[in-house]
Amino acid sequence: MNQKGIFKNVVVKKYIMGLSGLFLILFLLVHLSINLCALIPDGGNTFNELAEFMDLPVIKPLEVGLFIGFIIHILDALVLTLQNRKARKNGYEVSAANANSKWYSRSMGILGTLLLMFLIIHLAHFWFPNRFTGYELDGKESHNLYQLMLYTFNELWIVVLYVLVQISLGYHLLHGFRSAFQTLGLNHPRYNTIIEGLGVIYSITVPLLFAVIPVILYLRIHGYIPY
Amino acid sequence: MSHGDMNLTLKIWRQKNTETKGSFETYPISGISPDMSFLEMIDVLNEKLIVEGKEPVAFDHDCREGICGMCSMYINGRPHGPKNAVTTCQLHMRSFKNGDTIVIEPWRASAFPVIKDLAVDRTSFDRIMAAGGFVSVNTGNAQDANNLPISKEDADESFTSAACIGCGACVAACKNASAMLFVSAKVSQYALLPQGQPERKSRVLAMVAQMEEEGFGSCTNTGACEAECPKGISISNIARLNREYLGAALSSK
Numbered sequence: 001m002n003q004k005g006i007f008k009n010v011v012v013k014k015y016i017m018g019l020s021g022l023f024l025i026l027f028l029l030v031h032l033s034i035n036l037c038a039l040i041p042d043g044g045n046t047f048n049e050l051a052e053f054m055d056l057p058v059i060k061p062l063e064v065g066l067f068i069g070f071i072i073h074i075l076d077a078l079v080l081t082l083q084n085r086k087a088r089k090n091g092y093e094v095s096a097a098n099a100n101s102k103w104y105s106r107s108m109g110i111l112g113t114l115l116l117m118f119l120i121i122h123l124a125h126f127w128f129p130n131r132f133t134g135y136e137l138d139g140k141e142s143h144n145l146y147q148l149m150l151y152t153f154n155e156l157w158i159v160v161l162y163v164l165v166q167i168s169l170g171y172h173l174l175h176g177f178r179s180a181f182q183t184l185g186l187n188h189p190r191y192n193t194i195i196e197g198l199g200v201i202y203s204i205t206v207p208l209l210f211a212v213i214p215v216i217l218y219l220r221i222h223g224y225i226p227y
Numbered sequence: 228m229s230h231g232d233m234n235l236t237l238k239i240w241r242q243k244n245t246e247t248k249g250s251f252e253t254y255p256i257s258g259i260s261p262d263m264s265f266l267e268m269i270d271v272l273n274e275k276l277i278v279e280g281k282e283p284v285a286f287d288h289d290c291r292e293g294i295c296g297m298c299s300m301y302i303n304g305r306p307h308g309p310k311n312a313v314t315t316c317q318l319h320m321r322s323f324k325n326g327d328t329i330v331i332e333p334w335r336a337s338a339f340p341v342i343k344d345l346a347v348d349r350t351s352f353d354r355i356m357a358a359g360g361f362v363s364v365n366t367g368n369a370q371d372a373n374n375l376p377i378s379k380e381d382a383d384e385s386f387t388s389a390a391c392i393g394c395g396a397c398v399a400a401c402k403n404a405s406a407m408l409f410v411s412a413k414v415s416q417y418a419l420l421p422q423g424q425p426e427r428k429s430r431v432l433a434m435v436a437q438m439e440e441e442g443f444g445s446c447t448n449t450g451a452c453e454a455e456c457p458k459g460i461s462i463s464n465i466a467r468l469n470r471e472y473l474g475a476a477l478s479s480k
Contacts, residue, residue: 010446015473086442087404087405093251093330095304100400101449105450106447175448182469183448185470186466187467
């Protein structure tokens, strides 16, 4: 047995997939908690304070870690997908896959690619101007992330995009959450119901709350609902 | 053989050998009894083809009672056809309607090359078994059963895993052509028994390495294998393999 190869095989690549996925699941909770503060009707003070806290030098390594987490998750998926494609070069004429599995469990690559495309747009909207170029609001240099949020979600199509992408996220999580536990060997009759239940709750609640934020901000900006 | 009144259109994958490119051929067939098994229906077609001086359809079959795992066939988009927990030989024509078109394909996986028509080479499974599917057995008389204490739960669980007949439906159904259900069932059946302990770590490492070498894909936990397995092997075995592998990879020399 080639001992060096132990850590290079498919099972290990899947552990990495599951672990990086769970890491990103934890990150989403942090991200969501901070974003929800943008809804506090105090002119964005709480949100901006938290955003400033995230700019502190101690947080920087965490940000790098987060990027590494994303990159590992994406590259590992790419490597595994290519390997899986090679495992079946000639496909079937007829497939009745819905009879044996859920469509979203078979579509993690497509759902993930949509999320990656969104991630790039999302970084361009907020992270990049906030971290590097700075941004101008009302013609003057600004460091008010809350104002940038209001400025961005002033546009209806951006709000629609942010809401639609949460559907991709929801289905990606619906499979990914429980799948990560199975990959890490955590399958036991005593805990399966809890893991699956938590997975369903997480996959519905988190994307729903993420979707609610731009919608509420849009409605507030345009005066449909009061602050 | 009983005769009935079912008329069907069969669209069957024909491929001369591994090297040639295959294609679908369409065969109308009549006088099929709903009580025939799927393989008997193919037998009727082959007798007709032989009488017509044509090449009969090559397909794998042996026991025809659902225990050998030889019969394959991807029928209307599902391994072993539309019914759950049966092999193709145990599938009967009453599961189809008169006038149906039935598309029959071989298992599709790089590790299962087509030998001819619907017959595929599944010796990759044999090589995975040879890599670790054995126990150290001392020669001599069988020892007293009470010398090997084992809980009823573990014995039952091991037996359930050992019910795998190695048919390859898991690979055929999996979008990644992954063999994880098969390998995990084999790893589990030994890992749960006292007799399997001496090679417990080396077994899982060797079988997984061989699985990868054969070119099977990875497991993305869609559960298609479990749903299509004629023996109802559970994907909890795959989680066990994942645990066994982690432990073995971290602690083996």
